[in-house]
Amino acid sequence: MPVDEFMETNRANWDSRAAIHYGSDIYGIQRFLDDPNFVGEVASFDAERMPPLTGKKLLHLQCHIGTDTIGLARHGAEVTGVDISPKSIELARQLSEESGTPARFLVSEMYDAPSVLGEPFDVVYTGVGAICWLPDIAEWGRVVGSFLEPGGIFYMREAHPIVWTIDDERDDDEIVIKWPYFEIDKPTYWEEETTYAGEGVLTSKGSYEWNHGVAEVLQALIDAGLRIDRVEDYDSLEWESGPINQLGEDGRFRLKEGRERLPLMWSILATKT
Numbered sequence: 001m002p003v004d005e006f007m008e009t010n011r012a013n014w015d016s017r018a019a020i021h022y023g024s025d026i027y028g029i030q031r032f033l034d035d036p037n038f039v040g041e042v043a044s045f046d047a048e049r050m051p052p053l054t055g056k057k058l059l060h061l062q063c064h065i066g067t068d069t070i071g072l073a074r075h076g077a078e079v080t081g082v083d084i085s086p087k088s089i090e091l092a093r094q095l096s097e098e099s100g101t102p103a104r105f106l107v108s109e110m111y112d113a114p115s116v117l118g119e120p121f122d123v124v125y126t127g128v129g130a131i132c133w134l135p136d137i138a139e140w141g142r143v144v145g146s147f148l149e150p151g152g153i154f155y156m157r158e159a160h161p162i163v164w165t166i167d168d169e170r171d172d173d174e175i176v177i178k179w180p181y182f183e184i185d186k187p188t189y190w191e192e193e194t195t196y197a198g199e200g201v202l203t204s205k206g207s208y209e210w211n212h213g214v215a216e217v218l219q220a221l222i223d224a225g226l227r228i229d230r231v232e233d234y235d236s237l238e239w240e241s242g243p244i245n246q247l248g249e250d251g252r253f254r255l256k257e258g259r260e261r262l263p264l265m266w267s268i269l270a271t272k273t
């Protein structure tokens with residue numbers, strides 16, 4: 001199957017998730033509307049790990065319904081979000097308008113973003129379930145690099161690639177490696193009735209994912225002219241990656257036992273040279 005067809009399947013899948021997510025507690029839309037200072041857990045976690053965002057022109061790749069983008073705007077950035085899913089972008093614009101938080105949102109496939117936008121940014125931001133939808137991480141690195149001028153910042157926080165390798169359909173607490181760690185041409189196909197946030201049945205159930213190893217991601221950025229400034233591993237994750245996780249009081253998922261065994265997320269801070 002050509003890559004374009006994988007992408008089209010994923011676009012339809014994310015379009016069918018968008019409204020369900022917008023109405024879910026997890027995405028917390030009402031909190032953004034009720035409280036002009038609310039930034040959400042993701043933006044709060046990540047803004048602490050980036051240089052100050054005030055006045056910075058920030059591009060959010062794969063922004064979904066814009067909650068993290070709006071959170072970063074509330075940290076002072078002038079934000080632009082892009083996403084392949086028109087329904088997600090429609091809701092992101094609605095959130096910006098109804099919450100009174102200025103933001104620009106554009107429909108664009110990630111690899112097409114340089115031709116859709118064609119302007120530099122001070123900060124490129126992505127993550128929390130984004131790069132697993134991309135077939136070619138080296139090309140992704142080139143896209144990231146193309147948006148930055150020397151001194152520009154890149155930040156990403158993602159599920160650690162080891163998390164995507166784990167068999168999440170076991171009914172015990174064993175950690176068993178089942179899925180690819182390295183990027184390979186053939187994606188993993190999933191079919192799901194429901195989504196991780198909100199109630200409702202997906203009208204487009206299929207999706208394709210690719211994994212990218214730690215070295216593959218770092219090398220993609222290095223080859224695109226970025227200097228890696230900081231890499232961190234975390235023992236917690238924003239979503240339940242399988243029965244090996246349990247929810248903590250802080251709203252994050254961690255391994256039920258032996259948390260020192262495995263990273264669940266990682267982040268990268270890099271600078272364009």
Ligand SMILES: C[S@@+](CC[C@H](N)C(=O)[O-])C[C@H]1O[C@@H](n2cnc3c(N)ncnc32)[C@H](O)[C@@H]1O
Pocket residue numbers: 007010011014015062063064065066067068082083084085088108109110111127128129130133134
């Ligand atoms: C889990 S969200 C990541 C954003 C954010 N962390 C969140 O949870 O809202 C994944 C997003 O990637 C987008 N996406 C998937 N493949 C894409 C592609 N090839 N180009 C642009 N966006 C894509 C989807 O439409 C979806 O909105």
